Amino acid sequence: MKTQEMALITRDALLLPDGRLELNIITPHHLRMIADVCKGKYPLAFGMLKANGTPPCYPSVTQCEIIDFNQLNDTSLSIVLEGKQRVKILSAARQRNGIWMARTIPSSNWHEEPIRGEFELISAALEQFFEVNPNLFELYSKIHLEDASWVSQRWLEVLPLYNKDKLTLINQPDCHQTMEFVLELIKSHAD
Structure with a gap:
């Protein structure tokens, strides 16, 4: 390379x-x-x-x-x-x-993949996050709420986590572990 x-x-x-x-x-x-x-x-x-x-x-x-x-x-x-x-x-x-x-x-970027099943919840939650944070939403000409990789990466950018913890998720070969993490986080705050 x-x-x-x-x-x-x-x-x-x-x-x-x-x-x-x-x-x-x-x-x-x-x-x-x-x-x-x-x-x-x-x-x-x-x-x-x-x-x-x-x-x-x-x-x-x-x-x-x-x-x-x-x-x-x-x-x-x-x-x-x-x-x-x-x-x-x-x-x-x-x-x-x-x-x-x-x-x-x-390095390899995460590949685009459709968001399905219960993970649609993290997409809907991101859409709500953008609605209450219009300054962030205005930066984008187009949002890709149907793409699991795009949604996962936007969550990593905005979640208040330690940088070293974000790095652990970023270094995964795909977005699956991040999707699981965000879904569990949303579910735990919904109770």
Whole structure:
């Protein structure tokens, strides 16, 4: 497999393929990095923050694209990222300008599959979650509540779990364990 160098941006959040996330970019070195990404100098990867880590994130990250941006009143930049491809960090180094660059290798994305049976409950619950969180819902031009993989990944992005616990579910070969986890969580709160 071919490795690729990517700029790395980290936050205490999760972004998976087909997910969307809005970030504020404040620091000058991150603004320059975003400009370089937009100019096509290198691709961008988003990683979940790992305290006291080198690199400052877990090794499973998501290559993403900037799909929208706005300059805010305080001159910071708001960007919307869309996850594209899961990748694994092989090595990373912080450059003199403060930007982390990572050597990555592609990982497998979860495959699309229909959501069926009792798991339709997690799809309906996600739809309700989007209704009460319109700012998140507005990031998506289309939602895929019929796709178990898409629904599972959106739940992992929004559930308040420790990043290391999310990582355990992310590193599964498919969405089945995440679907089971979310279904049990919903059932336990319905009682």
